[in-house]
Amino acid sequence: MNPNIVEIDHLSFGYKGRLLHKGINMVFPRGKVVAIMGGSGSGKTTLLRLIGGQIKPSAGEVRVDGEVVHQQDRDGIYRLRRKMGMLFQHGALFTDLSVFDNVAFPMRELTDLPESMIRDLVLMKLNAVGLRGAYNFTPTELSGGMARRVALARAVALDPNIIMYDEPFAGLDPISMGVICDLIRSLNDALGATSIIVSHDVKETFLIADYVYFVANGEVAAEGTPHDLIQSSLPFVHQFVHGEKDGPVPFHYPAANYQSELLNQAPVK
Amino acid sequence: MSDNPIKIMIKSKLLSSITQTLRGIGKRMTERIWRLGTGTRLFFLTIFYSGESFKRFHLTLREIYFTGVMSLLIIVVSAFFVGMVLALQGYNTLQKYGSSEAIGVLVALSLVRELGPVVTALLFAGRAGTAITAEIGLMKTTEQLSAMEMMAVNPIARVVAPRFWAGVISMPILATLFSMVGILGGYIVAVPLIGVDDGAFWSQMQANVDFRADIINGVIKSLVFGVACTMIALFEGFDAPPTAEGVSRATTRTVVISSLAVLALDFVLTSFMLVI
Numbered sequence: 196m197n198p199n200i201v202e203i204d205h206l207s208f209g210y211k212g213r214l215l216h217k218g219i220n221m222v223f224p225r226g227k228v229v230a231i232m233g234g235s236g237s238g239k240t241t242l243l244r245l246i247g248g249q250i251k252p253s254a255g256e257v258r259v260d261g262e263v264v265h266q267q268d269r270d271g272i273y274r275l276r277r278k279m280g281m282l283f284q285h286g287a288l289f290t291d292l293s294v295f296d297n298v299a300f301p302m303r304e305l306t307d308l309p310e311s312m313i314r315d316l317v318l319m320k321l322n323a324v325g326l327r328g329a330y331n332f333t334p335t336e337l338s339g340g341m342a343r344r345v346a347l348a349r350a351v352a353l354d355p356n357i358i359m360y361d362e363p364f365a366g367l368d369p370i371s372m373g374v375i376c377d378l379i380r381s382l383n384d385a386l387g388a389t390s391i392i393v394s395h396d397v398k399e400t401f402l403i404a405d406y407v408y409f410v411a412n413g414e415v416a417a418e419g420t421p422h423d424l425i426q427s428s429l430p431f432v433h434q435f436v437h438g439e440k441d442g443p444v445p446f447h448y449p450a451a452n453y454q455s456e457l458l459n460q461a462p463v464k
Numbered sequence: 465m466s467d468n469p470i471k472i473m474i475k476s477k478l479l480s481s482i483t484q485t486l487r488g489i490g491k492r493m494t495e496r497i498w499r500l501g502t503g504t505r506l507f508f509l510t511i512f513y514s515g516e517s518f519k520r521f522h523l524t525l526r527e528i529y530f531t532g533v534m535s536l537l538i539i540v541v542s543a544f545f546v547g548m549v550l551a552l553q554g555y556n557t558l559q560k561y562g563s564s565e566a567i568g569v570l571v572a573l574s575l576v577r578e579l580g581p582v583v584t585a586l587l588f589a590g591r592a593g594t595a596i597t598a599e600i601g602l603m604k605t606t607e608q609l610s611a612m613e614m615m616a617v618n619p620i621a622r623v624v625a626p627r628f629w630a631g632v633i634s635m636p637i638l639a640t641l642f643s644m645v646g647i648l649g650g651y652i653v654a655v656p657l658i659g660v661d662d663g664a665f666w667s668q669m670q671a672n673v674d675f676r677a678d679i680i681n682g683v684i685k686s687l688v689f690g691v692a693c694t695m696i697a698l699f700e701g702f703d704a705p706p707t708a709e710g711v712s713r714a715t716t717r718t719v720v721i722s723s724l725a726v727l728a729l730d731f732v733l734t735s736f737m738l739v740i
C-alpha cells in the first residue's frame with residue numbers, strides 16, 4: 196500500500212492567469228498530522244479545494260489514495276470525497292438545521308443507516324467534541340468555538356480517512372484554541388486518519404503537527420518537523436515562526452518609489 | 465456635397481459615438497444572454513436532479529411550509545381587498561347598464577382568469593421569492609453549499625430542487641385560495657353592503673364561469689408563474705456574488721425580474737388561451 200494517502204505532484208494553479216501555485220510538491224503520509232502554513236492569500240484554502248476536486252489544476256496533479264483527482268468524473272470525485280471530511284474556516288454549519296441534524300446530515304444523505312443508529316452515532320460524535328448537551332441548539336445559538344466543534348463532529352461523522360482543517364484556530368479564544376488543538380490530535384489518532392491543517396498560527400500548529408510545509412510565492416519555501424523548523428536559519432521561516440514584520444516577506448506591497456510618488460503632482464491612479 | 469474638413473470631423477465623431485453606444489448595448493446583451501443560458505442550465509439540472517425531492521418528499525414538504533404557508537397571510541388579506549374593490553368598481557359600472565346582478569360573474573371571472581394567478585405571483589415573488597434568494601445567497605456566502613459539495617452531496621438535488629417543486633406546488637394552491645377569498649370579499653361588498661340579490665350573485669356566477677376555459681386556464685397560468693418565479697429566485701441566489709452586497713442586489717433583482725416575467729408571460733398565455 197502507498198504510504199502516502201495524498202500526494203501533490205508539481206501542482207500549478209492560478210485564478211485568471213495569475214499563477215497562485217507554481218509547481219508544488221507535498222506528500223501526506225497515512226496517520227500523520229501535516230500542516231500547510233503560509234501568509235494570508237498564499238493559496239492555502241485553494242490547495243484544500245484542489246485536493247477536494249472543487250477546482251482543477253492548470254498543471255500537475257493531486258492523487259488521493261492513488262487516484263488522480265482531476266481525472267475523475269462527478270461520481271468518481273464524490274466517491275473520493277466520501278473519504279474526506281473538511282472543517283471550513285467559519286464552520287459552514289447549515290443554519291436551517293439544529294446541531295443534531297447538522298451532524299446527522301452526512302449520515303442521512305450518504306448512508307442507509309436506520310434512524311435509531313444515526314441517533315446513537317450523532318450523540319457519540321457530539322460527545323467526542325464535548326457538545327452532546329447542545330444537541331438541540333441552532334447554529335446561531337453557538338459561540339465561535341462551539342460552532343467549530345460541531346462542524347468538526349460533522350466533518351468526522353462518517354469516519355473519514357482524510358480530515359482537512361481550514362484555519363481551525365483563527366478567531367478563537369485561548370481556551371477554545373486548546374480544546375480544538377487536542378481534538379485534532381485525538382480524533383486523528385482515534386480514527387487512524389490523516390489530518391491536513393491549513394493555518395498561520397505557528398504556536399498551536401507546531402504543537403500538534405508531525406510535519407510542516409511552508410508555502411510562499413506559490414512554492415514550498417521550507418518543510419520539516421516543527422522541531423527542525425524552529426531551529427531553521429532560513430530567513431523566511433525565521434521571520435514567520437518569530438512573527439517579524441519585515442524580512443523576506445516585505446511589509447510593503449510592491450509600489451512605485453515613495454519619494455517620487457509624493458513629489459509627483461499627478462493624482463494616484 | 466463638398467467634404468470640407470469640419471464635416472469629416474463631425475462625421476467621424478458621430479461614428480465613434482455610435483459604435484461606442486452599440487458596443488455598450490452589445491456587451492449588456494451578451495451578459496443577459498449569458499445569464500439566461502446559465503439560468504436555463506440550472507433549470508434543466510434541477511429537473512434532472514429532482515428524484516430526491518419526490519423520493520424523500522418530506523424535504524419538499526418542509527419547503528412548501530416555508531414558501532407556501534408563509535405567503536398565506538399576505539395573500540389572503542390582499543385577496544380580500546382586491547375582491548371588495550372589484551365589487552365596488554364593477555357595481556359602479558354595471559348598474560349604469562342595469563345589470564348589477566352580473567357583479568358575481570365579473571368578480572369571479574376577473575379573479576379566476578387574471579387577478580388570482582397574476583397578483584398571487586407578484587406577491588409570491590415579493591414574499592417567498594426574496595426569501596429564497598436571500599437564503600440560497602447566504603448559504604453560498606457562508607460556504608454551506610461548498611461544504612455540502614465537499615460531503616459529496618449535490619446542492620442542486622438537496623437544496624435547489626426541493627425549493628423549486630415547493631414553489632411550483634404552492635403557487636396554484638395559493639392562486640386558487642386568492643380567487644376564493646377574493647370572491648368572498650366581492651360577495652360581502654355586493655350582497656350585504658350594496659344589496660345585490662343573493663341568489664342572482666351566485667347563480668349568474670355558476671352559469672357563466674366555465675370549468676375548463678376559466679378555472680383550468682387560471683391554474684395553468686399559475687403553474688407557469690410558479691415555475692418562473694421560483695426558478696428566478698433560485699437562480700439569483702445561486703448566482704449571487706458571495707458578499708452581503710451581492711446577495712442584497714440579487715434579492716432586488718428577483719422581485720424586478722419575476723414581476724416583469726409574470727406580466728409578460730401573462731400576456732403570452734392569455735393570447736394563446738383566447739385563440740385556442
Ligand SMILES: Nc1ncnc2c1ncn2[C@@H]1O[C@H](COP(=O)(O)OP(=O)(O)O)[C@@H](O)[C@H]1O
Binds near residue numbers: 211238242
Ligand atoms: N474564486 C476566486 N476567484 C478569483 N480569485 C480567487 C478566488 N478564490 C481565491 N482567490 C484569490 O486567490 C488567492 C488565495 O486565496 P486563498 O487560497 O483563499 O488564500 P489563503 O487561504 O492562503 O488565505 C487570494 O488572493 C484570493 O483573492
Ligand SMILES: [Mg+2]
Binds near residue numbers: 239241361
Ligand atoms: Mg484561507
